[in-house]
Amino acid sequence: MKLIQTILAFLVALGTLVTIHEFGHYLAARLCGVKVLRFSVGMGKVIFSRKFGKDQTEWAISMLPLGGYVKMLDVREQGDTPIPKEDLVREFCRQSVWKRIIIVAAGPIANFLLAIILYAGLFLYGIPEPIAKIRVPSNNSIAYEAGLRHGDRILSINGLIVKSWGEAQWELMQHALAKGVAELVVEREVGDIPNGKVNRVVDLSLQQLNAKDLEGDFLSKLGFSLARPAAVLGEILPAGPAQLAGLRHGDRVLAVNGESVLDGLAFTETISASPGIPLRLHILRNQSEFDIVATPATEVVAGSQVGRLKVQMMLAPEMTLVKTGGVDSVLKASRKTWDTSLLSFKMLGKMLVGEVSLKNVTGPITIADYAGQTSRSGVISYLSFMALISISLGVMNLLPIPVLDGGHLLYYSLEVLTGKPVSERFGEIAQRAGLALLMAIMAVAFFNDIVRLMS
Structure with a gap:
């Protein structure tokens, strides 16, 4: 069932995002007066179609669900078939360069607009997220030496208010890419003052991080992570070491x-590392403190011995509902879409110069896996995933590779600068080179997907 759900979630997400992308091209073409011959959801052989409207545009569903296209009246694709005189003015290549730019750019723009709509709806509805409370386990870490302490709650980063752990991670990631210093205002609990809390300003240097650190959990390299609840025991399982103790x-x-x-x-990790070893636990119960000796049972997990006390632990972090009003939700969604797009371009740039590994390139297998995971987590997770992939689709199509929208935009930009279109010969060579480059990227993506799947 998981496999079926993963495939369906992937096809629904990709089909929706590609349809929105192509509808952007379609709508812009119609507004610019270009005749649209076919709008296809899917690629390959047409399995169902109907014609509508004055132009009898064919709306089709094609066999391969991975993609879609808009076919416009284009002299380059007509071959020996003559274009009726009344339609010549509506042929794509006869449009001004600025109209062609609008039509080509409309696809990626539609993806960005969809991301803004999805994010705005989520912010308006409210997203449950962990609070930005940090865990600092080591006194020798960069975070501790900078002045951060276990249990600090991040209130703002460089003047920007932070409401959740996800927002804190996002802001710190951007400052890490810039190798800058992040000014954190944190709320700290102090037992010897009336309200029990004070604010502290901490300058956290992110210059120590290298490109390899950014590929994983970069905050752990600094020595902190998401805070977890105190070691309070939950349900005690019958006849287990905890009950016997x-x-x-x-x-x-x-x-x-x-x-x-x-x-x-930390308590769970200590128990797991102590199979069959008596442990002296110092316990707080109803204002009283005392010691109890408990010996974790030994279990074999993945070929290794681990300790178990047979007791449930509450490890879920403290949550908050991140919710924003009408206009603010749109502004916040726009900013998130813009920041995510810029971050994607920065990461691509660092890949080109070798600062970030090509292991970060993902393909359809990984995307499908995430689609399945987020769909099982709930509607909010799935819509967030769709917004992120919509941004990625928009960014990818803006890359200056000839077979993509970005390649055509590059051609038209050269036409604006030189006053004449690129030659057909140049276009053919660039098209082949672009296709080869795109195939190479896809090969790397599939290789990374398979490696992740096997590991």
């Missing part, structure tokens, strides 16, 4: 063998 639901573990426990995640 006398532990109870709601007990908080303060220390193990005299070492303070940072949070529930």
